[in-house]
Amino acid sequence: MADMHEVSTAVLSSAAFIDHEVKGDLLFTQMMADSVLRGTFFWVLDNTFHEIFYYFQQKYGQDNPKLTKHFRHVKQTLIVNMRHDAYEHAKKLSANPQTAVDLNRYFTDIFIPVAEQLAADSDKFN
Numbered sequence: 001m002a003d004m005h006e007v008s009t010a011v012l013s014s015a016a017f018i019d020h021e022v023k024g025d026l027l028f029t030q031m032m033a034d035s036v037l038r039g040t041f042f043w044v045l046d047n048t049f050h051e052i053f054y055y056f057q058q059k060y061g062q063d064n065p066k067l068t069k070h071f072r073h074v075k076q077t078l079i080v081n082m083r084h085d086a087y088e089h090a091k092k093l094s095a096n097p098q099t100a101v102d103l104n105r106y107f108t109d110i111f112i113p114v115a116e117q118l119a120a121d122s123d124k125f126n
C-alpha cells in the first residue's frame with residue numbers, strides 16, 4: 001500500500017508539472033502539435049517511468065540480486081509498453097481537439113499498471 005502511495009505521488013507530481021508548466025492554457029492537441037512541447041511531454045513520461053522503476057529497484061532489489069537482475073531484464077519491455085500506451089492514449093485524446101484532458105487520469109492510466117507489475121515482481125522474489 002505504501003508503495004502505491006509513493007507511486008501515486010510521483011505520478012501526480014509529473015501530471016501537475018505537465019499541466020501547469022508545459023500545457024498551460026493550451027488544449028492537449030495544441031500541446032501535442034508543438035514539437036518542443038510534445039518532446040517535453042514524452043521526456044517527462046520517461047522520467048516518471050524511471051522514477052517509479054528505480055523506486056522499486058532501490059526498495060526491493062538492493063538486498064536481492066536475483067530481483068535486481070530480473071528488473072534489468074524487464075526494464076526495456078516495460079518502458080516500450082509504457083511508451084506505446086502513452087502514445088495510443090495521446091492519439092485517442094487528440095482525435096477530438098476540443099476535449100478537456102485530465103492529465104492526472106492520463107498519467108495514472110499509464111503508470112499504475114507499470115507499478116503493479118513491478119510490485120508483483122517484487123512480491124514474487126521476496
